[in-house]
Amino acid sequence: xxxxxxxxxxxxxxxxxxxxxxxxxxxxxxxxxxxxxxxxxxxxxxxxxxxxxxxxxxxxxxxxxxxxxxxxxxxxxxxxxxxxxxxxxxxxxxxxxxxxxxxxxxxxxxxxxxxxxxxxxxxxxxxxxxxxxxxxxxxxxxxxxxxxxxxxxxxxxxxxxxxxxxxxxxxxxxxxxxxxxxxxxxxxxxxxxxxxxxxxxxxxxxxxxxxxxxxxxxxxxxxxxxxx
Amino acid sequence: xxxxxxxxxxxxxxxxxxxxxxxxxxxxxxxxxxxxxxxxxxxxxxxxxxxxxxxxxxxxxxxxxxxxxxxxxxxxxxxxxxxxxxxxxxxxxxxxxxxxxxxxxxx
Amino acid sequence: xxxxxxxxxxxxxxxxxxxxxxxxxxxxxxxxxxxxxxxxxxxxxxxxxxxxxxxxxxxxxxxxxxxxxxxxxxxxxxxxxxxxxxxxxxxxxxxxxxxxxxxxxxxxxxxxxxxxxxxxxxxxx
Numbered sequence: 001x002x003x004x005x006x007x008x009x010x011x012x013x014x015x016x017x018x019x020x021x022x023x024x025x026x027x028x029x030x031x032x033x034x035x036x037x038x039x040x041x042x043x044x045x046x047x048x049x050x051x052x053x054x055x056x057x058x059x060x061x062x063x064x065x066x067x068x069x070x071x072x073x074x075x076x077x078x079x080x081x082x083x084x085x086x087x088x089x090x091x092x093x094x095x096x097x098x099x100x101x102x103x104x105x106x107x108x109x110x111x112x113x114x115x116x117x118x119x120x121x122x123x124x125x126x127x128x129x130x131x132x133x134x135x136x137x138x139x140x141x142x143x144x145x146x147x148x149x150x151x152x153x154x155x156x157x158x159x160x161x162x163x164x165x166x167x168x169x170x171x172x173x174x175x176x177x178x179x180x181x182x183x184x185x186x187x188x189x190x191x192x193x194x195x196x197x198x199x200x201x202x203x204x205x206x207x208x209x210x211x212x213x214x215x216x217x218x219x220x221x222x223x224x225x226x227x228x
Numbered sequence: 229x230x231x232x233x234x235x236x237x238x239x240x241x242x243x244x245x246x247x248x249x250x251x252x253x254x255x256x257x258x259x260x261x262x263x264x265x266x267x268x269x270x271x272x273x274x275x276x277x278x279x280x281x282x283x284x285x286x287x288x289x290x291x292x293x294x295x296x297x298x299x300x301x302x303x304x305x306x307x308x309x310x311x312x313x314x315x316x317x318x319x320x321x322x323x324x325x326x327x328x329x330x331x332x333x334x335x
Numbered sequence: 336x337x338x339x340x341x342x343x344x345x346x347x348x349x350x351x352x353x354x355x356x357x358x359x360x361x362x363x364x365x366x367x368x369x370x371x372x373x374x375x376x377x378x379x380x381x382x383x384x385x386x387x388x389x390x391x392x393x394x395x396x397x398x399x400x401x402x403x404x405x406x407x408x409x410x411x412x413x414x415x416x417x418x419x420x421x422x423x424x425x426x427x428x429x430x431x432x433x434x435x436x437x438x439x440x441x442x443x444x445x446x447x448x449x450x451x452x453x454x455x456x457x458x459x460x
Binding site: 114131132158159160161162163174177178179180181182183184185186187 | 254255256258270271273276291298301302305306307308310311312313314315316317318
């Protein structure tokens with residue numbers, strides 16, 4: 001994950017000026033609390049304070065929920081992929097019943113949606129999109145990247161998947177089917193990438209390191225291990 | 229909740245209804261009126277069109293994974309004919325496709 | 336940028352239903368979420384799943400009711416925040432005037448602390 005200034009997101013009102021106050025003394029707050037506020041940031045604070053005052057939510061509930069989401073990440077998904085590559089029986093269970101297979105790894109996907117894993121093969125490359133909103137397996141992979149939620153990705157992936165994949169640097173040969181999954185209902189999709197050749201002797205943690213978030217969305221392929 | 233018998237099974241050709249709706253729905257515009265094939269029955273779920281207005285979402289809707297040929301969806305699709313798109317569509321948005329009756333060979 | 340039929344809401348393609356349109360190149364810039372965005376994510380999920388105040392589809396319906404201009408110009412968690420505000424009023428958990436009063440109070444406090452705070456309001460829709 002690239003780490004950039006948090007103020008590059010979410011403030012349509014005032015532009016994206018990173019350098020707004022670099023010559024001014026910072027107040028004694030965390031860096032990102034010093035910049036200009038967006039109107040929705042003001043709204044968040046106001047609504048949160050009202051909900052706390054009225055006892056609808058507590059600070060502890062909000063903190064626990066943020067911690068839960070922070071505990072879900074592409075690294076967790078990569079661990080699942082590595083297990084599926086290393087253990088054929090687990091892979092079959094994962095494809096047949098994702099919820100139960102993830103529970104074996106102590107991953108609880110909650111009650112909001114079901115998860116489904118689609119497997120890449122030499123014949124088929126899968127790619128996931130949600131044209132209607134931004135459905136995503138958040139309780140495995142964490143918060144989706146901004147581009148997954150963008151109008152560009154949502155509009156174009158269904159009509160020109162090969163063009164979109166090429167923009168991500170993935171060229172799929174015409175001999176291989178591209179299969180787009182539009183997450184229109186209660187299922188959240190995860191791509192199981194193909195295990196790269198030359199990885200037969202790798203441990204699960206080594207395998208997991210080859211699997212990026214985008215490989216589990218279908219907009220990337222796993223890294224190919226370097227010859228040693 | 230009594231479970232209903234699915235109307236469609238894997239392999240059945242189905243068409244996505246082409247109706248307009250005033251409120252929330254989950255059948256995307258670009259699929260309406262298009263024909264695909266059921267590839268999986270995914271179980272039954274509360275109806276999003278009712279849940280959106282805080283009604284109980286009943287009757288529950290059977291959900292199907294429907295596969296469409298990309299070249300059927302987009303007249304100017306640039307990829308090969310083997311490319312597909314799959315979407316999850318509730319039964320109330322699907323209608324059966326009766327295979328077109330072969331015309332008799334009479335001239 | 337939107338090609339094909341424009342989105343009209345009640346008749347035709349709805350504002351959020353963008354599959355097959357062309358919004359041009361995909362901006363792949365990445366950034367960590369700001370704390371306020373994480374809080375919006377957390378509060379929204381708590382309010383519909385744990386507190387049962389509404390449903391995921393009610394949140395979607397609220398966002399889908401934004402006009403095309405608002406829909407296209409707002410960021411993801413801005414959409415969520417606006418939906419949360421609107422649903423809290425719809426479900427009579429909070430009142431419009433108390434939200435506006437609290438927003439004015441929050442804005443004033445941050446202004447006094449030296450932050451720039453916008454003075455415009457977000458329409459009730």
